[in-house]
Amino acid sequence: MEEAHLTPATPSPFFPLAGPHKYIALLLVVLSWILVQRWSLRKQKGPRSWPVIGATVEQLRNYHRMHDWLVGYLSRHRTVTVDMPFTSYTYIADPVNVEHVLKTNFTNYPKGIVYRSYMDVLLGDGIFNADGELWRKQRKTASFEFASKNLRDFSAIVFREYSLKLSGILSQASKAGKVVDMQELYMRMTLDSICKVGFGVEIGTLSPDLPENSFAQAFDAANIIITLRFIDPLWRIKRFFHVGSEALLAQSIKLVDEFTYSVIRRRKAEIVEVRASGKQEKMKHDILSRFIELGEAGDDGGGFGDDKSLRDVVLNFVIAGRDTTATTLSWFTHMAMSHPDVAEKLRRELCAFEAERAREEGVTLVLCGGADADDKAFAARVAQFAGLLTYDSLGKLVYLHACVTETLRLYPAVPQDPKGILEDDVLPDGTKVRAGGMVTYVPYSMGRMEYNWGPDAASFRPERWINEDGAFRNASPFKFTAFQAGPRICLGKDSAYLQMKMALAILFRFYSFRLLEGHPVQYRMMTILSMAHGLKVRVSRAV
Incomplete structure (x- = not known):
């Protein structure tokens, strides 16, 4: 009987590491991505945001008291950004920002x-x-x-x-x-x-x-x-x-x-x-x-x-x-x-x-x-x-x-009133808002x-x-x-x-x-x- 002719396995061009090293490398990539994401949000004012899910967990946990939850953040920061899956909400309570959204740049x-x-x-x-x-x-x-x-x-x-x-x-x-x-x-x-x-x-x-x-x-x-x-x-x-x-x-x-x-x-x-x-x-x-x-x-x-x-x-x-x-x-x-x-x-x-x-x-x-x-x-x-x-x-x-x-x-009677954003804009307080997101002025908090x-x-x-x-x-x-x-x-x-x-x-x-x-x-x-x-x-x- 002829012996089988074995060819050594070639490492994948995408994962050149084999065995446990591959999983360690993958874990490091994920951790790096999380760190980069957290670093990019280091100056964001609002609840903690996580990859993919954003602030969904904290919002759900506080859903029954959402208006008072926002009062807590907006009393410290006049503008708060809350990331959600696929979008983000920017909440405002400063009259200057509100006037910009409701009047000055109304069409946006x-x-x-x-x-x-x-x-x-x-x-x-x-x-x-x-x-x-x-x-x-x-x-x-x-x-x-x-x-x-x-x-x-x-x-x-x-x-x-x-x-x-x-x-x-x-x-x-x-x-x-x-x-x-x-x-x-x-x-x-x-x-x-x-x-x-x-x-x-x-x-x-x-x-x-x-x-x-x-x-x-x-x-x-x-x-x-x-x-x-x-x-x-x-x-x-x-x-x-x-x-x-x-x-x-x-x-x-x-x-x-x-x-x-x-x-x-x-x-x-x-x-x-x-x-x-x-x-x-x-x-x-x-x-x-x-x-x-x-x-x-x-x-x-x-x-x-x-x-x-x-x-x-x-x-x-x-x-x-x-x-x-x-x-x-x-x-x-x-x-x-x-x-x-x-x-x-x-x-x-x-x-x-x-x-x-x-x-x-x-x-x-x-x-x-x-x-x-x-x-x-x-x-x-x-x-x-x-x-x-x-x-x-x-x-x-x-x-x-x-x-x-x-x-x-x-x-x-209307505690929050959200608006869409047509084009990227900068609010009077310097907050950047992105097209496709939402800006909400919050009468209850204001x-x-x-x-x-x-x-x-x-x-x-x-x-x-x-x-x-x-x-x-x-x-x-x-x-x-x-x-x-x-x-x-x-x-x-x-x-x-x-x-x-x-x-x-x-x-x-x-x-x-x-x-x-x-x-x-x-x-x-x-x-x-x-x-x-x-x-x-x-x-x-x-x-």
Whole structure:
């Protein structure tokens, strides 16, 4: 038998070392790469970043307290960079940087492709998720409506109506000694209000029996899951396989769409009915109707002729008119309960206002006792007070306005607002940002920064908003960012203040609130700063 002719093995040109030496060399290469990566990030301000995963682990560990986690970093560094897989987020809290992003170099910081990809399933091409010409067209139409005196006067009537409905529910709860969830009630009130003002339809969620509100539950669930997308690198895989949170999101969106398309169909049917009757004076001029008319005219510039586009309009205004206002009302109520001196000072202002306005209007106020007042007399007195509240007269309630504004400073309805980056840029403080990343200004953190508001920044002190002569003191919109700033500044700011002051004037004139013993008050992570467990309170009449 011939002996096998063996040829010596040739070392690989890529790994000339053999045996354990090869693995040692590979380990050294990996360690070198890690050291180089860490060295390149040595001056980065923010959480520790690791190869590939960035700061994902620390973000996930702090997800439930994300806003306060950012406060810790931004109190030390006015700008913080957080690396994530495939992208990086730059968080800013310095008004100079905020003005650069929201105004000076506005065109370089749109919502962006990344943000839109996260939010598209809920907000679609609506005003809060749109860029460019589509955004400009929607903003122009909405701006026209919000500037209308007719809409303002109609809004005041609607806000008064639903505030009185809420008062009636609280009056009965007080009499029965029931615990109520103020956040849920505020959400119902604002949902009914925005549907009446914005879309011309009655929803009826604030009826005395508080009917099941599946839309609101589904909308909140969708909001929470979409927020999780910002730090969940696996969400696209979950969506593809229709599992986990993305499966729940799909179910929630289905319920949201069913409600929204029913609103659109109802509004379109009412328009057809009015036109058929020939009674054009009965035609409503709400925001949805304006977009429907634009679509029918074929001159909309943004494609509002189909129900999907109208659906996006509806949902964007729901999140603007329902969630943000109700959230602020909830935090206001919590702050008033936590600061009895503020609540008492506010009550004195409201009582003085009531007496003065009654004299001006020649109104004899209905007499009613204290907590045990006759129901009819009590309701009549509340209605009298509500009738004294108008757009102009509410302007006299300076302390109330200061309390609402101070609540928004510490608990802004939108705690973070991310923007895309089109081209590489350098912020005023020297921070370099790269195209394709995201810059987020953080209203929640900005309101707590001593370099913005002084050593008492973390304190709830409405007096900071009042001048020595008793007039309201405004702040730069790039410092007080609760309503955005620059070209995207909130169109509904005046409307929001009108509704909040209308409701709060009535409630804090005639009721006192006490937090349910042991009830936790914490925010939950979603695009809106709502309370994770609601706001359970005991309510009593306070005439």
